[in-house]
Amino acid sequence: MSFVNCKECGEEYSMKRAKLGYHLCLECGDQRANRIANFRSKCSAPAYNKGAYQPMMSTDDARWAGK
Numbered sequence: 001m002s003f004v005n006c007k008e009c010g011e012e013y014s015m016k017r018a019k020l021g022y023h024l025c026l027e028c029g030d031q032r033a034n035r036i037a038n039f040r041s042k043c044s045a046p047a048y049n050k051g052a053y054q055p056m057m058s059t060d061d062a063r064w065a066g067k
């Protein structure tokens with residue numbers, strides 16, 4: 001049975017898991033999944049709006065500046 005080291009904490013985890021495409025141990029993988037879920041539920045709306053509006057804002061700013 002071979003093991004690989006978790007990229008997050010250095011803990012060894014099963015090579016089988018690595019072959020499934022996981023580069024983190026079970027614990028870190030869960031933590032990351034939770035973090036992403038939290039991030040999405042908490043930040044997706046404002047972050048996306050900002051990202052979408054920023055280009056529009058800058059063209060508006062340019063128009064205002066040229067007036």
Ligand SMILES: [Zn+2]
Pocket residue numbers: 006007008009010011024025026027028029
């Ligand atoms: Zn880990």
